Amino acid sequence: MITPLRIWLLAGVTAIVVTAVVVNLALQPVQAKVLLPRPVAMMPPSAPANGQVAGVPTLQSALTPAKTPAEIRAAQRRSLLRGLASWYGGLFNGRKMANGETYDQNAMTACHPTLPFGTVVKVKNLRNGKSVIVRITDRGALRAKGRILDLSYAAAEKLAMTDAGLAPVVLEVLSRGSGHESGKVQPAN
16 A cells, blocks of 8 residues: 555655756757758769859849959958047157157057058047047057057047047048158158
């Protein structure tokens, strides 16, 4: 004869086992069955490499005109004029810059990876709409850090970005520099 205590124990053990199985199944990783395209090397020679029917343009290619090399270069130039800006000061104040001048954190200057020295640029902070005019006087490894411009402390302060440290900006080249050190013509030897 089964006593009520044994019934409760049997039910409790059964509940624990069922719970353990359910939890174990719930925690098992699930792998979705995704059909990946076959590598080009494994496709029969008669199949197009991109999976499209030969001679039939895709919707994307029909809507997107082909870019000329000049258009590609222009897009690359535009990418150098829009992006993140940072600022530098303090430790660098009084040190020599790439153009040969001494860095003054209170001057309206900036560091850019490619614009010629002496180039005058209007910088607009896209967060608050404030803008400032600076002269390119220095170089730096900005692209590796995901930035397009490093502003002097004074310029960053005018853009109200010293606390944040970074700001999305757009640059407008007002006049191109000569590219010579200090923006001045070098004397002939």
